[in-house]
Amino acid sequence: MPATLKDIAKEVGKSITTVSRALHGYDDVSPETIALVRRVADEMGYTPNIMAQRLQKQRTDTIGFILPTFGPRFSDPFFSEFLAGIGNRAAKLGYDLLVSTRPPGEEELSTYRRKVQSHLVDGFVIVRTRRHDPRIEYLCQADFPFVAFGRTENNCDFPYVDEDGEHGMRLMAHHLADLGHKDIAFIAAPDELMFAHYRSKGFKEGLEERGVHLDEKLIVTGDLTQRDGFRQATSLLELTNPPTAIAACNDLMAMGAISAAQKRGLIVGKDIAITGFDNIPLAEHSHPPLTTIHQPIYQIGDMVCEILIRRIKGESVETDHALLEPTLVIRETCGGNQ
Amino acid sequence: MPATLKDIAKEVGKSITTVSRALHGYDDVSPETIALVRRVADEMGYTPNIMAQRLQKQRTDTIGFILPTFGPRFSDPFFSEFLAGIGNRAAKLGYDLLVSTRPPGEEELSTYRRKVQSHLVDGFVIVRTRRHDPRIEYLCQADFPFVAFGRTENNCDFPYVDEDGEHGMRLMAHHLADLGHKDIAFIAAPDELMFAHYRSKGFKEGLEERGVHLDEKLIVTGDLTQRDGFRQATSLLELTNPPTAIAACNDLMAMGAISAAQKRGLIVGKDIAITGFDNIPLAEHSHPPLTTIHQPIYQIGDMVCEILIRRIKGESVETDHALLEPTLVIRETCGGNQ
DNA sequence: ATTCTATTCCAAAACGTTTTGGGAGTCAAT
């Protein structure tokens, strides 16, 4: 139904070649013909058929992003913000974004494989890297363009952007130690997740540097959701010697911990200190506002996307191992300023 | 580089036609040939070139979803959950999901137009309908498949799934009135948003039905973010006659309102009642847990996507005007159960 | 008159698939 090059060619009485070249403004077409073709194309409401273009050009101008989701009640503020970051940048550079949702596992990997082999996307954005990450291993070995948000322990070189979570958590540990806390608990996340690993590492080192002992019994692991933060904090607070401070691996769990403490009648910021990591928008307006580590997620999405597209286009990339310095955002969950 | 039908044909000494038909299991190919072709295809690691398939089939097996985003600090739990709903259903039915992010406006509409005209997607999922919605108007007039989450006042018939927000908010109004509140404030959202319109309408009607007067000065409008909920609630609480209950148009603003109240030293659930709408995961674990209206966002995404794909395939759709009954979830922000 | 250069155009191939409309061969029934 919609107009094609052939239709225009018939209309103006020229060949398909000439029409195509006229529309692209090649200089082996006379100015008059160019004007004519453009006018007619406009009148006929011509838009190129993208599939035909892609088949011919052998590229898709599309980047892939596979969200690692668990379960239906999936709602992590991290992802919507990150998505906006890559989405806006991609649009600005004329790329589309193909999004899938897959729980980590075999099916996830085969989704990558299928999309690579069938030329569905020109490159991938990887998030939530794992210590041993099969996605990265596969894409490296297939020599397919991708950029990761996060590092990994796989033995291959690839471009990434990452926050220095180790350093961030060290700052947090110092902060808590300097406030005089001795019994500090840590709600970690699965160590298989690279960012969780770094954050745990930084936290432990930070306390050690201040000479504070971190009791193994006060280290628990949550699944990053607010619900689990609530659960883990509750069990910590039920100990015979409950901690005076709880550091969570991310804001969502920290917010769950705040609820848990308040439910037991504790005043957060006075009876107990609680900290997070991420500085999601919710953190600023929780009650009390959450002390956390800021991480510019939107900008990271933006950077990752830009680096990826440069790589796809074969342009040189100045920095393809960026490590961002996170900053400590002191609000009210550790007291000191009410 | 990757194997094509031609390569396989050469390898097995048959025509391209036969190879194609063998791979699709047509019964005009001998079983032996089918087995042979399949084996060789496997060995050569054949995957069909999707662009070629799409060009030939004149469809993309892709559905489009354009997120209406405002500003970089975009983080609405609603969207990630909804996205998971449509993403998972699409994957199950063999469809891809093409996501864009665009602030509402001229550019948004031209994005729709471009994607339609260049055959980039087979259909659209529309969210956050507006009272007068140019997207819907355009897609209707272009006779392009789409399904909306939400209704509109445009004068055209189209398939949608919606929650009955009017009814939901009426329930909430009754709840607050029945608890004895007289001075009730409402944090609305821009009336141009269809769901906000229904929710405001239902709330006003609900109070009227109980004979409670809703003071115009106690109606304010927020932008759906927690930050603005905080701001609007703060100004409400600073009035000389502050309300004893605040109903927010969504959970995020309600959570902002909770913070605002707590910041002023009020005990939520005792000194003041606060309610939301949506039942996002965070609502369950806020402190105190939020009384709200439950809306099954994931399932709605799932339904919308399924209806859309049936329409694309030309299958008959039994219900293409679904109105879901929301339910009242009573937690602790209105008191009564501590 | 010939050659050269510029200008403007186009036929055909290519991208990789699916589908159409048969063709060739075999075997059994007439």
Added chain:
DNA sequence: ATTGACTCCCAAAACGTTTTGGAATAGAAT
């Protein structure tokens, strides 16, 4: 011997674009 049915196969067209490798014409330089 002819017909019909059945099985297995394939050449060619089609989808709509871009690119390759010239061709045709006109004017200028030799």
